[in-house]
Amino acid sequence: MNAETMSSKHGLAAGLVPTRADWTIDQGWEHYSAQEHATWKTLFERQSRLLPGRACDEFVQGMRDLPIAADAIPDFRRLNDVLMQRTGWQVVAVPGLVPDEVFFEHLANRRFPSGHFIRKPHELDYLEEPDVFHDVFGHVPMLMNPAIADYIQAYGQGGLRAQKLGVLDKLARVYWYTVEFGLVQQKDGLRIYGAGIASSASETVFALDDASPNRVRFDLPRVMRTRYRIDDFQETYFVINHLDELLSLANIDFAPLYAQVQHQPEYAPGQVLPDDVVLTRGTGMYHDARRGGK
Numbered sequence: 573m574n575a576e577t578m579s580s581k582h583g584l585a586a587g588l589v590p591t592r593a594d595w596t597i598d599q600g601w602e603h604y605s606a607q608e609h610a611t612w613k614t615l616f617e618r619q620s621r622l623l624p625g626r627a628c629d630e631f632v633q634g635m636r637d638l639p640i641a642a643d644a645i646p647d648f649r650r651l652n653d654v655l656m657q658r659t660g661w662q663v664v665a666v667p668g669l670v671p672d673e674v675f676f677e678h679l680a681n682r683r684f685p686s687g688h689f690i691r692k693p694h695e696l697d698y699l700e701e702p703d704v705f706h707d708v709f710g711h712v713p714m715l716m717n718p719a720i721a722d723y724i725q726a727y728g729q730g731g732l733r734a735q736k737l738g739v740l741d742k743l744a745r746v747y748w749y750t751v752e753f754g755l756v757q758q759k760d761g762l763r764i765y766g767a768g769i770a771s772s773a774s775e776t777v778f779a780l781d782d783a784s785p786n787r788v789r790f791d792l793p794r795v796m797r798t799r800y801r802i803d804d805f806q807e808t809y810f811v812i813n814h815l816d817e818l819l820s821l822a823n824i825d826f827a828p829l830y831a832q833v834q835h836q837p838e839y840a841p842g843q844v845l846p847d848d849v850v851l852t853r854g855t856g857m858y859h860d861a862r863r864g865g866k
């Protein structure tokens with residue numbers, strides 16, 4: 573998956589008319605074609621080859637416990653039987669991008685909106701909107717984990733507040749650098765827990781193995797001030813030491829932090845600061861080349 577996918581994740585898709593007030597639709601699992609199931613299988617098998625030794629233990633466990641397999645796009649009804657019982661979350665189908673407040677309202681009520689469609693077979697690495705592979709393969713295994721389950725619900729509640737305060741960009745960065753592109757230090761090394769990485773073959777390798785990006789210890793006010801790449805791999809990945817750190821984030825009152833960072837300068841995506849705890853100082857080669865070489 574290209575990072576561009578998430579650029580307007582919560583934005584309003586032009587021309588889409590919701591069928592219900594909360595924008596949900598029926599998944600219509602029976603209507604997927606053989607070709608669509610085959611695309612899922614291709615993506616599933618590609619990620620399944622890459623993720624052992626790269627995805628965090630909780631992702632692997634969540635995947636193991638869910639009715640998600642290579643042979644078919646998962647049926648949300650069957651997913652929800654397991655997910656509801658484990659963490660009280662459910663997956664709901666949406667036709668594509670939904671407005672911010674609709675997205676937050678779902679998360680605040682432990683409903684994860686998932687695109688019901690799947691990308692085209694000739695565009696396996698390009699997405700304009702999150703599809704069922706990104707949303708289900710990337711996000712749902714982590715929603716089986718109690719810490720992530722609480723954290724994402726708190727993000728939904730926080731999103732509704734941040735919107736009123738006009739500071740949504742600050743909060744969105746926290747989501748971006750954790751839920752979508754987060755890394756966690758585990759006993760055998762750095763591991764992926766962010767769905768944007770876990771659902772992307774190329775970023776799975778880039779985020780962990782490439783010399784180019786920075787890997788920096790997560791720090792909340794610092795992350796709030798850090799812009800991100802919406803059209804390419806991240807220049808910096810932020811690393812937590814344990815998923816339970818997200819639980820404490822879920823309980824922090826962000827309001828004083830917003831006030832603190834609101835008038836401070838922002839950081840560029842690839843910037844390394846004197847106070848950073850740097851795990852890997854990236855060469856920056858990849859993005860330099862993309863900018864025209866240096």
Ligand SMILES: [Fe+2]
Nearest residue numbers: 702752767768
């Ligand atoms: Fe996502």
